[in-house]
Amino acid sequence: MIAKKDFRTVILDPEKCKGCVTCMKRCPTEAIRVRNGKASVNYEKCIGCGVCVRLCPHHAKLAYYDSFDEIHNYKYKIALPPPSLYGQFNNLYDVNYVLNGLLEIGFDEVYEVGRGAELVSSVTKILLDQGKIKFPVISTACPAVLELILARYHNLKDNLLNVLAPVDIAAKLAREKAISKGIPAEDIGVFFISPCPAKVFSLKLGLGVRKPYVDGVLSVGEVYMKLVPVMNKLQEVKPISKLGATGLRWAVSGGEAEAAFRGKYLAADGIENVLNILNGLEENELKDIDFIELNACAGGCVGGVLNVENPFIAKARIRELRKRMPQLDCNLLSDEGKGLEYYLWEEEPDIKNIDRIDEDRMTAMQRLVEAEKILNSLPQIDCGLCGAPSCRAFSEDLANGVIPPDTKCPRV
Amino acid sequence: MEQCVHLEFEVAGNNFAQAGLASDQVKSTLKKLGIDPQDIRRVAIAMYEGEINMVIHANGGRAYVDIFVDKICINLIDQGKGIENIELAMTPGYSTAPDDVRALGFGAGMGLPNMKKYTDVFNIESEVGKGTKVEMEIHFR
DSSP: OOOGGGOOSEEEOTTTOOOOSHHHHHOTTOOEEEETTEEEEOTTTOOOOOHHHHHOTTOOEEEOOOOGGGGGGSSEEEEEOOGGGGGGSTTOOOTHHHHHHHHHTTOSEEOOHHHHHHHHHHHHHHHHHHTOSOSSEEOOOSHHHHHHHHHHOGGGGGGBOOBOOHHHHHHHHHHHHHHHTTOOGGGEEEEEEESSHHHHHHHHHOSSSSSOSOSEEEEHHHHHHHHHHHHTTOSOOOOOOOOOHHHHHTTSTTHHHHHHOSSSEEEEESHHHHHHHHHHHHTTOOTTOOEEEEESSTTSGGGOTTOSSOHHHHHHHHHHHHHTSOOOOTTHHHHHTOOGGGGBOSSOOOOOOSSOOOSSHHHHHHHHHHHHHHHHTSOOOOOOTTSSSSHHHHHHHHHTTSSOTTOOOTTO | OOOOEEEEEEEETTOTTTTTHHHHHHHHHHHHHTOOHHHHHHHHHHHHHHHHHHHHHSSEEEEEEEEOSSEEEEEEEEOSSOOSOHHHHTSTTOOOOOHHHHHTTOOOSOHHHHHHHHOSEEEEEEETTTEEEEEEEEEOO
């Protein structure tokens, strides 16, 4: 498995980066600094939310994902399309067009992640009834949110829904199905078509799984460009979709909560709103809520930065499509014939300490006192000219020796 | 002299949307120090309840926070209407919050009892017409 710090969630195009402060100021974990006129990311702190990619006015921030050609490294190629993919197409009334299109552009098999999502919903219902997880139960389907909680909200660890992500379940089932058809394991390549950089890194690194279930992660944008020309020319559209309206609804914020829970739930989307809810949870607010769905992107997965379509348009299309989708009955779990364990985290994802200054509390205290002293000498206008997102961040960088001790505030 | 980080906050009266900002800032500092999450939770709850109290009852006030290696001292001082009967105010479920505040989900009468429950030192002084002072300490494990 790849170590977190070695994994590049977002890549900078230094030619295009003008060294402005846009991405740095809006990064929710303050992972970005502008050094020598270029933005640089501290990958230890990055949760892969994609805010910087979305906001960069110069298109200098690129999300990392695998090239489509990687599928050709495998003899038997399986595509895992997410529910949000269906919101990208104009005048799409039957998702089978997309699935047949995927077979046309080189895949041998498709397995819808929305199906995995429906299974997650069924499992979640059981877990909520069992009541073993601390309430309010927090969904873990958005990997950027999960990373954020693991990095910064350690108090909420016991509230996490310990169910695999829909894509992991889809990948697991799809691979088993291929093997049961007699295809040699080494020939099988499972590829997720991702709406966001967070799902790229979480699948590459594996969150809650012992080892990654997918072999590659493609972007919705790149696959879309290949799909559109073939979808228009399809001779025959085979009915292969096994998706129901519930699974499709997962593409949009609120879909997961609505599917799993009849009690009091809330669904928040957009990273700033997510931070608000997490802070409130730590302060014991939201006492009367039982289930919390959080999505880093505004609108839910349709808001991911690897999509091509405006999230609101995609959302409207998903709503229309849902009317034509079947409501699957609740026997999904018995249809698959797996026990509950199959769908649960195989291991607890690691807690990280992105805020902690030093292992030794005394040392951390000294640095913090030093930083406070520096902060009091600064204008505290958070202009970003120094290359740090705030005066506080600058003073801490200075106290922690991240930047040379003679670095001066350009405004003083 | 013992090392200490001092933080001060103005808590605005009748501004529910801003309540919790001081608590967030304190939490963020404690996380930098690597304080145990359970202690951070106690601080967050006590601090937030205190902030909300000043918002609801005292038209705002000030929070003075001193963070040491082994403990946090929180002083909440307001010039509000004061508390007539502190013993009664400390009774779980007792509340003088107006109906409009209760409609927002606040004022359940658990503020002061929770602040006492989650802290290691809790002192409250109040004078009717002058204001209230709450002193809290949480000792870190």
